[in-house]
Amino acid sequence: MLQIDRWKRILIIGICLLGLLYALPNAFYSRVEAHNDAVARIEATGVETPELAAARDGWPSWMPNSLVNLGLDLRGGAHLLGEVQVEQVYKARMDSLWPELRRALAAERETVGAIRRVPSPEGTLAIEIGNPDQMARAVEIVRGFSNPVTTLTGAGQQSLAIQAQGATLTIQLSDAEKAVTDDRTIQQSLEIVRRRVDEVGTREPTIMRQGEDRILIQVPGIGSASELKELIGTTAQLTFNPVVGSTGDANAQPGLGQTIAPSVDQEGLYYILEDSPVVTGEDLVDAMPATDENGLPSVNFRFNPTGARAFGAYTSANIGQPFAIVLDNEVISAPVIRSAITTGSGQISGSMDFDQANRLAVLLRAGALPAEMTFLEERTIGPELGQDSVDAGKVAAAVGFVAVVALMILSYGRFGIFATVALAFNMLLLFAVLSIIGATLTLPGIAGIVLTIGMAVDANVLVFERIREELKTARGPARAIELGYEKAMSAIVDANITTLIIAAILFVLGSGPVKGFAVTLTIGIVTSVFTALFLTRLITVIWFERARPKEIEV
């Protein structure tokens, strides 16, 4: 007959109360947010100022404090989709391989003959040898530089693909090695982007890999996408190169193993530099903004022991010679070495303001990106626009809720009220789940919630209509209610599973806002089935037990 076990009742009511508890923080959004920020701040710095303590005490710490994350379209901020130019790493690898190979091949000059690097497509290394008939020996030497690559798919692959044709030896990374390298490049880029964004200290940035070679970056609260781009779009490849000479001609042909780089300060001035740097940014341990002896902004840096040793050795051997501080292929300055620098620290000064000095220090500390990034997509949403959307969404949801409730009560009377209670708890549960799993609410997500308000009553409507029908066959109200639930079940299940299928596809294929919509839709389906099948039923049963009506009207 019409009954529900005591334990089931407790469980159903318990879940609803938990929903209320976990949804509650969202009603005091700014206060809870301030509390969370203050707690994180105190934990990070260990300092407890009165303002932080006040913010922390604004929300009791024994209460749940998870909030629904607001998406960029609601909070405002910047969104970037960057593509990492992974091929650049191939080129760097080949360029660094060349000096080693030259040494190894030169040691066997007797057999292979004179060697020289000849021009070849980017990412490959072509070497011409003097004795083509000794090519086999040359290949053998090169092969010594190749390592086996272990990948998930195929072990036993070599890292270098070597091709010999006539007197020319062409070397490039094998496909397996390229795949491994790509993966590492992206991981490094992710890590460095994360460090750079963290240095600026904004709240909860999203930095994640997307597809093969892309990185999605979402930073709430930042002013514009171009600001963000300046921060993470810079490679920040710092090198210290020996200077060969300078020229006013941008098209001057540098010798082999040399490059030409423009000066940042003086337009029209170009330096010719040795290709291989003395020290690179990788050997930096620290960088911070400072002022130079003239009181101008500058950046102080410190090398690690390896860097300090290399730099010390170079400077002591080249006193009186200029060397260049190069950042992303631009010469920041090219001072003349006055004395050996063995302390392992130095200063970069040039024309920059304090902001730029600060940013440069951040970039140097976080490390260089292994490859450049191009930006395929960028979006900036102002915080006011987001707030407008939230406000409009709130009003619309409230009006929609009231209208649905009115329609339900007018149509089903007492049962309509039951359904209303269920609908209210449905909303609470939806927000509770969104908060607990840390889901992101987007503007389409709000639409998803409003849609849920409308559709959530569907399961109830199916049941109520069924009860109405069963009442006609007049087997008593209790039996009619029971049959109503029983017979409406298959329609409810089918209808909701098909909607779930759609939501799953949206979630897998969608991005950003669409994903947010899919999440609210999915959770909305689950909570609405729960409230319709369990909560409304429980309320009905409790009412029925107390009132014991001889007949009911749905």
Next chain:
Amino acid sequence: MAFRLKLVPDETRIDFFRWQFLTFGISTLLAVASVVVLFLNGLNFGIDFRGGTTIRTESVQPVDVGAYRNALQPLNLGDVAITEVFDPTFGPEQNVAQVRISAQDGAEAVTPDTIAAVESALQEVDPSITFPSVESVGPKVSGELVQTAVYAVLASLVAISIYIWLRFEWQFAMGAIVSLLHDVLITMGVFALFQIRFDLTTIAALLTIVGYSINDTVVVFDRLRENLVKYKTRPLRELMNLSVNETLSRTVMTSGTTLVALIALLALGGDVIRGFVFAITFGILIGTYSSIYVAKNVVLWLGVRRDWGKPDPKDPKTRRNVSPFEGAEEV
């Protein structure tokens, strides 16, 4: 007896097949017309799908589209579209416009210089102007988004039909698919006809329509399946009418509550998601219609095997009435 709002009378005996040639004909006509409009007008793709930049401007001064256009003229940006945005939720000092610049040739990534140039040009026309949102999508990404969108719609149709096929019969799956295609095509046709902006969220809306429409269809099918078991000998057509009539009250009620909620959102939810909400609202109307007038007609036309468990389906004595409706070929 207490008052009850009855959107549908307690007992209805509407013959939903009475005007079947008219309704199915209109549906077919609308679907075909939608395809034609799609080809003639094309969709007004947002930057998600064709790349480019949209800049939302806001100013205390009234929007002067002509002045904006003149200011942007010297920048040689190619195709620039400027539209003023109106919305009841805007304050009196809130004048909003949308500037859309098509993707610049050859630029794989978006160029910040272009955006900066546009912003400063507009600032010269109207110093109080602000830019609440700036969005750029490169042509490479937009191409992929188109692909993803098409996959999403196709995948949902396939997944739904497999589910219906497993739960019901293949004829039901066909009926569901035809009605879903009908809904999606006509909604897209409306977007093409009125040149409403079609972007990634519109695809989400289309999928929601698919979800809602199938929901409605499934409820009718479910009742039909029940009635097929209950009344083993009544003609299929009669049972379909019975099933639709029995579930009519629920259909109207659920569509009613959903529409009420959506209309609130359509009116008060702000202009940013209006296209999205419009698509869903329209789709729910058409989806409700199609589950009553399209899906089951297809099932009736295909017929349903009703002789499960009988020893010999070819034996005329045990063979049940499977009557495809007359003149189906003419439709």
